[in-house]
Amino acid sequence: MTTRFFGAPVKRNEDRKLLTGQALFIDDVELPGMLHAAFLRSHAAHARIKRIDVSRALQRPGVVAVYTADDYGAYWQPGPLLVPPPPIPRSIFNLRTQVPLAKDKVRHVGEPLAVVVAESRYIAEDALDDIDVDLEPLPAVIDLEAALRPGSALVHDDLGSNVSAHVHQSKGDYRAAAAKAHLVIKRRFAYEHGIASTIETRGVVAHWEARSQHMTIWDTTQAPVFVRNGLAAVLGLGERQVRVIAPFVGGGFGPKIMMFYPEEVALPWISMRLNRPVKWIEDRLEHFFATTHERGQIHDAEIAVTRDGRILGVKDVFLHDGGAYDPYGLTVPINSQCTLLGPYVVPSYDSTFTAVFTNLPIVTPYRGAGRQHGVFVMERLLDLAAHELNIDPAEIRRRNLIPADAFPYKNGIIYQDFSQLEYDSGNYEPVLDQTLQAIGYAEFKQEQEKLRAQGRHVGIGVACYVEGTGIGPYEGAKVQVQANGKVSVATGIGTQGQGHFTSFAQIAADQLGVDVTDVEIVTGDTDQFYWGAGTFASRGAVVAGNAVNEASRAVRQKALKLASDAFECAEEDLVLADGKISIVGIPEKFLSLGELAKRANPMRGAVKPGTEPGLESTQYFGPPSGATANGVHAMIVEVDPDTFDLKILKYVVVHDCGTVINPLILEGQIHGGVAQGIGNAFYEKLVFDDQGQLLNASLADYLLPTALEVPRMELGHTVTPSPLNPMGIKGAGEAGAIPVGPLFAQAIEDALQLKEKNVELLEIPLSPSRIFDLIKASEP
Amino acid sequence: MQPDRHEISISVNGTAYRRSVESRTLLSDFLRHDLLLAGTHVGCEHGVCGACTVLLDGAPIRSCLMLAVQANGHELSTIEGLASDSGELSPVQRAMHEHHGLQCGYCTPGILMTMTAFLKQNPSPSEEKVREALSGNLCRCTGYQHIVDAVMAAAQAMRAAAP
Amino acid sequence: MKPAPFKYIAASSLDHALTLKAEHGDEARFLAGGQSLVPAMNFRLARPAVVIDINGLDEVAGIDHGSTIRVGALTRYCALERDSEFLGCCALFADALPHIAHPQIRNRGTIGGNLSHADPASELPAIAVAMEARMRLKSARGERVLAASEFFQGSLTTDLAADEMLVDVEFPALPPRGGVCFMEMARRRGDFAIAGVAVIVTLDMEGRCSKVRLALCGVGDTPVDASEAAAPLVGQACADEPIKAAAAAIQATIEPAGNVHASADYQRHLAGVLAQRAIRTAYQRAVHAA
Numbered sequence A: 001m002t003t004r005f006f007g008a009p010v011k012r013n014e015d016r017k018l019l020t021g022q023a024l025f026i027d028d029v030e031l032p033g034m035l036h037a038a039f040l041r042s043h044a045a046h047a048r049i050k051r052i053d054v055s056r057a058l059q060r061p062g063v064v065a066v067y068t069a070d071d072y073g074a075y076w077q078p079g080p081l082l083v084p085p086p087p088i089p090r091s092i093f094n095l096r097t098q099v100p101l102a103k104d105k106v107r108h109v110g111e112p113l114a115v116v117v118a119e120s121r122y123i124a125e126d127a128l129d130d131i132d133v134d135l136e137p138l139p140a141v142i143d144l145e146a147a148l149r150p151g152s153a154l155v156h157d158d159l160g161s162n163v164s165a166h167v168h169q170s171k172g173d174y175r176a177a178a179a180k181a182h183l184v185i186k187r188r189f190a191y192e193h194g195i196a197s198t199i200e201t202r203g204v205v206a207h208w209e210a211r212s213q214h215m216t217i218w219d220t221t222q223a224p225v226f227v228r229n230g231l232a233a234v235l236g237l238g239e240r241q242v243r244v245i246a247p248f249v250g251g252g253f254g255p256k257i258m259m260f261y262p263e264e265v266a267l268p269w270i271s272m273r274l275n276r277p278v279k280w281i282e283d284r285l286e287h288f289f290a291t292t293h294e295r296g297q298i299h300d301a302e303i304a305v306t307r308d309g310r311i312l313g314v315k316d317v318f319l320h321d322g323g324a325y326d327p328y329g330l331t332v333p334i335n336s337q338c339t340l341l342g343p344y345v346v347p348s349y350d351s352t353f354t355a356v357f358t359n360l361p362i363v364t365p366y367r368g369a370g371r372q373h374g375v376f377v378m379e380r381l382l383d384l385a386a387h388e389l390n391i392d393p394a395e396i397r398r399r400n401l402i403p404a405d406a407f408p409y410k411n412g413i414i415y416q417d418f419s420q421l422e423y424d425s426g427n428y429e430p431v432l433d434q435t436l437q438a439i440g441y442a443e444f445k446q447e448q449e450k451l452r453a454q455g456r457h458v459g460i461g462v463a464c465y466v467e468g469t470g471i472g473p474y475e476g477a478k479v480q481v482q483a484n485g486k487v488s489v490a491t492g493i494g495t496q497g498q499g500h501f502t503s504f505a506q507i508a509a510d511q512l513g514v515d516v517t518d519v520e521i522v523t524g525d526t527d528q529f530y531w532g533a534g535t536f537a538s539r540g541a542v543v544a545g546n547a548v549n550e551a552s553r554a555v556r557q558k559a560l561k562l563a564s565d566a567f568e569c570a571e572e573d574l575v576l577a578d579g580k581i582s583i584v585g586i587p588e589k590f591l592s593l594g595e596l597a598k599r600a601n602p603m604r605g606a607v608k609p610g611t612e613p614g615l616e617s618t619q620y621f622g623p624p625s626g627a628t629a630n631g632v633h634a635m636i637v638e639v640d641p642d643t644f645d646l647k648i649l650k651y652v653v654v655h656d657c658g659t660v661i662n663p664l665i666l667e668g669q670i671h672g673g674v675a676q677g678i679g680n681a682f683y684e685k686l687v688f689d690d691q692g693q694l695l696n697a698s699l700a701d702y703l704l705p706t707a708l709e710v711p712r713m714e715l716g717h718t719v720t721p722s723p724l725n726p727m728g729i730k731g732a733g734e735a736g737a738i739p740v741g742p743l744f745a746q747a748i749e750d751a752l753q754l755k756e757k758n759v760e761l762l763e764i765p766l767s768p769s770r771i772f773d774l775i776k777a778s779e780p
Numbered sequence B: 001m002q003p004d005r006h007e008i009s010i011s012v013n014g015t016a017y018r019r020s021v022e023s024r025t026l027l028s029d030f031l032r033h034d035l036l037l038a039g040t041h042v043g044c045e046h047g048v049c050g051a052c053t054v055l056l057d058g059a060p061i062r063s064c065l066m067l068a069v070q071a072n073g074h075e076l077s078t079i080e081g082l083a084s085d086s087g088e089l090s091p092v093q094r095a096m097h098e099h100h101g102l103q104c105g106y107c108t109p110g111i112l113m114t115m116t117a118f119l120k121q122n123p124s125p126s127e128e129k130v131r132e133a134l135s136g137n138l139c140r141c142t143g144y145q146h147i148v149d150a151v152m153a154a155a156q157a158m159r160a161a162a163p
Numbered sequence C: 001m002k003p004a005p006f007k008y009i010a011a012s013s014l015d016h017a018l019t020l021k022a023e024h025g026d027e028a029r030f031l032a033g034g035q036s037l038v039p040a041m042n043f044r045l046a047r048p049a050v051v052i053d054i055n056g057l058d059e060v061a062g063i064d065h066g067s068t069i070r071v072g073a074l075t076r077y078c079a080l081e082r083d084s085e086f087l088g089c090c091a092l093f094a095d096a097l098p099h100i101a102h103p104q105i106r107n108r109g110t111i112g113g114n115l116s117h118a119d120p121a122s123e124l125p126a127i128a129v130a131m132e133a134r135m136r137l138k139s140a141r142g143e144r145v146l147a148a149s150e151f152f153q154g155s156l157t158t159d160l161a162a163d164e165m166l167v168d169v170e171f172p173a174l175p176p177r178g179g180v181c182f183m184e185m186a187r188r189r190g191d192f193a194i195a196g197v198a199v200i201v202t203l204d205m206e207g208r209c210s211k212v213r214l215a216l217c218g219v220g221d222t223p224v225d226a227s228e229a230a231a232p233l234v235g236q237a238c239a240d241e242p243i244k245a246a247a248a249a250i251q252a253t254i255e256p257a258g259n260v261h262a263s264a265d266y267q268r269h270l271a272g273v274l275a276q277r278a279i280r281t282a283y284q285r286a287v288h289a290a
Helices: A015-019 A055-059 A069-075 A121-128 A144-148 A174-180 A224-235 A262-274 A284-290 A331-339 A371-389 A393-400 A428-439 A441-453 A500-512 A540-567 A593-599 A663-683 A740-752 A768-778 B027-034 B091-098 B108-121 B127-134 B145-161 C014-027 C037-042 C077-082 C084-089 C091-099 C111-117 C123-130 C227-233 C240-253 C264-289
Strands: A035-041 A047-053 A063-068 A112-118 A132-137 A163-171 A183-192 A203-209 A214-219 A242-245 A278-281 A296-305 A311-323 A348-357 A409-414 A420-423 A458-469 A475-481 A487-491 A519-522 A574-577 A580-583 A586-592 A616-621 A627-639 A646-656 A714-717 B005-012 B015-022 B053-056 B059-062 B075-077 C007-010 C028-031 C050-053 C063-065 C068-072 C134-139 C142-147 C152-154 C165-172 C178-185 C195-203 C209-217
Touching: A015 B091, A015 B108, A035 A121, A035 A262, A035 A284, A047 A112, A055 A063, A063 A069, A063 A121, A063 A262, A112 A121, A112 A262, A144 A296, A144 A311, A144 A348, A163 A311, A163 A331, A163 A409, A174 A296, A174 A311, A174 A348, A183 A371, A203 A262, A214 A224, A214 A262, A224 A242, A224 A262, A262 A278, A296 A371, A311 A331, A311 A371, A331 A348, A331 A371, A331 A409, A331 A458, A348 A409, A371 A393, A371 A458, A371 A740, A393 A428, A393 A458, A428 A441, A428 A458, A428 A627, A428 A646, A428 A714, A441 A458, A458 A740, A475 A500, A475 A540, A475 A593, A487 A500, A487 A540, A500 A519, A500 A540, A540 A574, A540 A580, A540 A586, A540 A593, A540 A616, A580 A593, A586 A593, A627 A740, A646 A663, A663 A714, A663 A740, A663 B145, A740 A768, A768 C264, B015 B027, B053 B108, B059 B108, B091 B108, B091 B145, B108 B127, B108 B145, B127 B145, C014 C028, C014 C050, C014 C134, C014 C165, C028 C037, C063 C084, C068 C084, C077 C084, C077 C091, C084 C091, C091 C123, C091 C178, C091 C195, C111 C123, C111 C165, C123 C178, C123 C195, C123 C209, C178 C264, C195 C264, C209 C227, C209 C240, C209 C264, C227 C240, C227 C264, C240 C264
Parallel strands: A035 A278, A214 A242, A311 A348, A487 A519, A646 A714, B005 B075, C007 C050, C028 C050
Antiparallel strands: A035 A112, A047 A132, A063 A112, A163 A348, A183 A296, A203 A214, A203 A278, A296 A311, A409 A420, A458 A627, A475 A487, A475 A616, A574 A580, A580 A586, A627 A646, B005 B015, B053 B059, B053 B075, C063 C068, C068 C165, C134 C142, C134 C165, C178 C195, C195 C209
């Protein structure tokens, strides 16, 4: 195989459709006779449902049906557990998954109570006003600590407490480590992560065709195969009767995974019931409540260090806000627990978390998926230790990095993918060096003195992280050469902008000697590819990419075999390039791949035993465990000492995600991640009142960064291939977003010399107002 | 109450349309679901995200904040009209492709329309001006850097091509 | 997020519009740029039974340059941005317009729509108060003229009667030896202000302040006229002490409530910081003008 495309900044195959308005997104699906659904949602965070009367709504012209939980009958059942909890001894996990429509009780604002089906979305929304609902308010469970106190109201009455999960993991002897430490620092940290807020909201179109007994579902899901299997089961259909299509999806970032959201469950059932296609498109207001969030954790953490700043151990006890239901198992808090360890040697670790049910929307992974929370705690602990020990913040990190010769590095605890948390490969110190070089760390420290003398408040931050990526179970790919010579690649994952139409095409094109534009990728259509897990945990390129590679290689072998038979020569004497196979040295003697594809499907003669017709292959790839990427971000900020507004003067990311398929796409992934990280660190906050009402449910008040808030970023990378897959790649989807919180805290503290004022920034998100309030509170 | 309907005549990308619309139909919905010009995207329906930006008589506006009936007698341009009839991409479209200025592509129509109008008015913008002009369009994927690069490159290409 | 049903009428003249409003009263809303009304309708926070579209009324659009500057209610932000003569006379607008939302909004939004919407965090109401603008209100019954400070009654509330329309706003031209400054802080450019200050300083021949007008946005139910608190500046040249004292007096007059972006304490603090900066800049510009 000669590499022509792999590793090159190939422009994307999918762009043309998107740039000309021809790509099919969910709301572009138009079907004859299509109806439109709107959901009546609870205005209360916690209430008993006394009565729902839909009779007036049914009388409104244009309304076709209105359903409540009672109408669902046996179809009403709580959603599935999506990710089972890892087998950690003595863990508690209380499973309570979301329900398709609220029955008896509502548990968060926005939980659906009823669905209206009408001739237009406008009419459906009109009819929502016609439904009479009688809710008896109950005390809302909002505060994590109060939720665990005896006598708290209960989100799930039958549980007897609001504990969703309780997990303890440890290695080494932290108590002994602390006893012999030169310094132990203990603080409380609060980290909130907001909402993904994709620019395209969610949507579902369901079309039951009674004549063919077939269901087609268009769904903005990241995991169409899971959705097909789950919905087929609850609808009482065979999996072959259900086709789920994830069309072009306008951003995913986690919450568009296979949630079995109430709307995903409702629409197919309604379509079967009414025998008409039905569409539901989430509006922006709904999106704030109906799509899952990530939210807060409170950590009581301590670090034990030697006099020269070496970590002896870390202890952490934290609470995790899980929201009203926990279908995603332990994934988010486990990620926090594991990722806290970062790129450092931590000889002893004692970590306990309690996930708490609250009367707030459900929490599931959003880009970073809890990793941010852990990284914030560790990075801040190191900053505090560095300050106490009078060690430079970059230096204390360097002293604790896992050395290059220690890989594969066992962390001694269990990760979200059930395997031991083991870093497959890495070389961390050069990444830190390159970052410090690029940000001009040493020079800045001198410059800073000068600028301070001029009254300017500039500061620097450096934060390290690792990112577990590319976890199993598996993905597959079907690669097929068509008679027209074009290569078709189908996989089971969904795609939401990651460039799969190009990166997978690069892999196949190199194996099959065709141009990258001659490879057509199909993702997210369960009729095109039957098996798969989905796009999450920075795994698409790693897992599906390797499957594409394996399948392409198999097709290449088939093509060479066919050609060698045709030319009656050895395969070694053949060359595959430019879409054809020729004999070495005799370029005029060739067979095109299209011709070979035709010959592989003969009209006469038998297919020989042990062979298959067609120039195609389906292969699967499942890594034994996740590949661990790593990186360092650095930032220089200037803070207005009076308004506390800030300007980012320089931003650098250096990272290592193994072998790179397409540096252009990779850059885009990092840029986008950093932008979301900046939003998380300084702009985006879900503000709930003590009754569980979201006070800023609009894009005017939930502040996504614009082009003016996101700075130009300077990227660098190093390459430490992963030994866990033949291509050596690691995921990169979340790298940009993970360490931005501690970076802001560190750089702002430095700029304003807050340590001298005894002000510590131990929470995210920050804001000018919050910084002002913290400084004010510290003044005598 | 009977739906309040009105006859309207509008031109979109040079094609004349005559339709009856209910008064409350948003222009964004009208373009997408009545005219089946679904390239214009809807992200927030309260005028913040900018995905639905179209040109009304040449000026970028939020189509979610305008009633279809208000567009009566006006000329609209949408993403479907940017490339030439032969399919050749416009300078902004081409630059977005070359600089990887889009990922999921959902916000892209609004950005293309905003920037197409912007570059007409500002053929030699600074990066800061581009960022200001872009600030009414939210993108959640790209971090904007490649979009800014694309717009700067498109400006340069347009200047080079100008007579 | 689709609007509830309504009857749509495109007004053919100002008289027509006012007759319709007299007929439908509070049930009807004028639709100008729609940049505040349509989002409210999409959220179904506003549900007018009748929408009177006044976009065709050229008679209430445009800028009249005379001894005072008269701006028709239907004048769009983008028209203000492009009118250099207007920006010269009403220089507070030159400072403020870039802070008002984004280009797409400024292409549609109108000055009359903004002022009638009376969002206390919006820039223009504070500017109108600082400039002592005169608001002309018309109805089928007749017309009246109100000072800006009388026009704004509360959050999203004005003195407009159910049958009235704000038809134009008269701004006095910047006096000789006058300097202005508008400053605000919002979380992102284009957002509503956490606090904003509009100030006009007029100097006497000796370079001392002879008059100061100062109003704030974002820190109360209405734009806050804090000219009285700033009045001790009169007779003072540009100097730290009097400006600091004025800022402190301004901080004492406001009662910010805090919101999801800022605590009340921070808003008050910020109002003081911005007041100092804006006053200083206005002085400097006045000196420059003199």
